[in-house]
Amino acid sequence: MSLDTLAPLSPADLRTARAENPKARARDLAESLGVTEAALVAAHVDGAQVLRIDAGLDRLFPAIQTLGEVMALTRNASCVHERTGTYEDYHSGAHASMVLGSEIDLRMFPRHWAHGFALLDGPRPSVQIFDAAGDAVHKVFLTDASDRAAFETLVRDLRLPDQDDTITLTPRAPVEAAKLRADKAEELRREWGEMTDTHQFLRMVSKLKMNRLGAYHVADAPWAFALRPDAVTQVLHQAAAEKIPLMIFVGNQGCIQIHGGPVARVEPMGPWINVLDPRFNLHLRADHIAEVWHVIKPIRDGMAHSIEAFDAQGALIVQIFGKRDPDTNAFRVMAEALPRLSGA
Template sequence: MTLDTLDSIDHADPATLRQARLDRPKLRARDLAEILGVAEGALVAAHVDGAQVIRIDPILDRLMPAIHALGDVMALTRNASVVHERCGSYEGYHSGNHASMVLGSEIDLRMFPRHWVHGFALLGGPRPSVQIFDAAGDAVHKVWLTDASDVAAFDALVAELRLADQSDTISLTPRTPVEAAQARPDKRADLHREWAAMTDTHQFLRLVSKVKMNRLGAYRTVGDPWVEALAPQAVTDLLHACAAQSVPLMLFVGNQGCIQIHSGTIHRVEPMGPWLNILDPRFNLHLRADHIAEVWHVTKPTKHGLVHSVEAFAADGALIVQIFAKRAPEAEAFAALLPGLPRQIAVGAGGAS
């Protein structure tokens, strides 16, 4: 079997995947997996040897205390269009059946346990890491050691969470497709009324479900004064403006299993080809600006006042990134930047165009 014949995860035998890694050692695992047409989790699993790559228990209630013991690390959460990297320690873990949280001053996570399916500890490479994948083999969350991490605690994590099964294959299920926008123009009046009655942003998803829509469908439906279509360039312009004026913000990046949040100011915003990068000492963001198809300025009423966000979506409807004001009193400075962002020239019945 040659690499050219790898057209599905069923054909990706571990020996072939290991050879592919040897043939292309400089490629990141995700990039190589995409070239090969396999899940990244399958590529990592192919290297399990019980010594340098070890299968570990991904259960959050066991994993999070062990990661907390590592001290300062780098947390990485990504989706297909953006990578969010934040240094810090895993403080303030709160367990939950549906959703769990880490509420540290630097590492801020919302985690959905049912998607934490396959866990690995990688001891080789430039730095040891913990890597978690979902049922389809897509990366959910990764934790990389830094120079300040407790290496002995990492050894203890591996010893404590090591699974008896150290096979080099994992069982994968088909990836859940992105849900397209579910808009209901006939329900606009109902959506508008429910939206105006919101007192907390956490009510939003229940609200849109009630009127049989999803997030993007609701944005395309509700209209003034709650949403406004922006040009894709608005995301780049907003990040540059926040950096130039030291306006604090909150950056949310997530996938099915994890949402990672940066709160505070940003400083160095640098484009590089299709990538827009934030390159700060403790926080990096790498965004494929060319993936942005729709951007919405969203306003939600709460009992504490209006909450503004700028939210970017890919052409398939996937949520890429959400940018919120940092909580009051800094929110006014963020809101003041929004009128200057470029608007979408026209909005058709199907959304931004």
Template sequence: MAPDGTTPDAGPESGITPATIRDLRAADPKMRARDFAARHGLREGQLVAAMVGHGALRIDAHPDRLMPLVHDLGDVMALTRNESCVIEKRGIYGDYHGGPHAQMVLGEEIDLRIFAQHWRHAFAVTEPGEEGPKRSLQVFDAAGDAVHKIYLKPESDVAAYDRLVAALRLPDQSDAMAVDPRRPVEPAKINSDKLDILRDEWGRMTDTHQFLRLVSKLKMNRLGAYRAAGAPMARALDTGAVNAVLEGAARDGIPLMIFVGNAGCIEIHGGPVEKIVPMGPWINVLDPRFNLHLRGDHIAEVWAVDKPTQRGPAISVEAFAADGALILQIFGYRKDAPPDAWNALVATLPGAAA
């Protein structure tokens, strides 16, 4: 048993049969699925797979086939998470764009960047709830970790959900899931010999999307480039800066773009934040159609990053975990207002201690 009281992550070698998983779950139905899986040495996808025939059903996971039918559900809740942050948005899945490498949902409220190679397993799940059946669509990667989830709300179209399930049901309805090892997070990678080139080409960027291509070409990664370039391109901030940004934006009415994701999906909130509620280690945004749940104690590094674009500087606040994983990115929302207030807010954030 691990120091935190959980069983070490045994993944596919856990030896627990689907029937045993169901019995364990029946004895402990209220624990969050992710926490329950970790406690028993499982991946969350294995827990859901074990419920096939008992409230869950396997469906086609590819977004090209799933997303056009999700649109018909109407108003739903979209959820994407990583190890340290959960984002939840209410809205309609509109304006889906397929593609060979990446896909997008560009709805007014639901805004996603999708990487279909990681959408390996999908389930339609019906669970008992306090107000009747709780219906969801849940997608997992090859390691059995959640990529994206869609929860029906009282306003959603249940008949459309039933049609989706009938259309996408797979012949294979196995209640077991073989999972791959998790890919380790790449730590900060710096190529000191290319530092001058990094700073020079960074200064000549015209679009933020050029950044990752640049650092990859120089044999670095995002966090390594921030550490290497330093101010004024990347300024290390105090780890409390994310909370300060959210509270400042709520206080001053500054709209934001908040990006939270994993390898298979990035979900984006564009607009105001209003109700910031700390609860123990969690920093929460609890707005009517947008929730954010961030483990503040997981934040090891925060950077204020300035990337040049044709429309002027794109300034972001970006948080990383101790292993180098990107937790979230926050930008000013340019659609409704110039970024002046956002840029001024970022400039007030305290730097990291030496």
């Protein structure tokens, strides 16, 4: 895909393309045009129906909390996570912020929240945030139960003076492939076994000059087991059939969105595997999955098991854990029974 800085399309060209393809999803249309989704949205800025707003979390999230019930959406190139609920219990942080609501559960990384927009046109007004490269970080869509007056106040209070229909973007950083150090295998396995919290993991592998996927390749048994690419689909179907509650993490560099609870209706549709429940939807491109790992990490009261999927470039697509209420034994049993790749 071409960078917007190289694309010949003007904002007027992009508005024409949107008018000619009114039913196309914004991300899909932008990709077909060789621009980013943020450029397509910015082209429609008119100061009335599409507006630039402040993307700063400490102003944005208190305003979002006033909207009542909404639909929260976080995605990456291969997976879309949609959760209906209310934004509650916002915690600000310079490097990481959180929303810890009973339904909407987020981890946000403020430095990637670069461009904010409010879209008033259409049946589902929304707040949409993009990173510096123009990729969507997080979106909030109003529902029939949302407070429309509060949304109008949000737009008025967060509206920026600059309502230009062009946007300046920076080049997208390439995905880091599996980064491993085979000579550090013994040290990795020893330190892995000494962990007491899953949050210690990334600091540990970074210190050893690896990344997440590289560490899985190096550690191997007893901490990481390669599975068949269809393992995620199997987990969703089995969890639905056996009513095993899950924690499903989907994210990008700016936001991670978490579903905690059961899944019920799991439906394939072309290359997609979908969870289509009343307040939670997941849309996963199963054909994008190149690697799946069953990962085991020590924690203070036992072991945390996860199923993690990566694309062919090494980007993390989705992580699935067992929900820890009352326990995760059923998830562990399911994870341990998943077919492993030969030799794993």
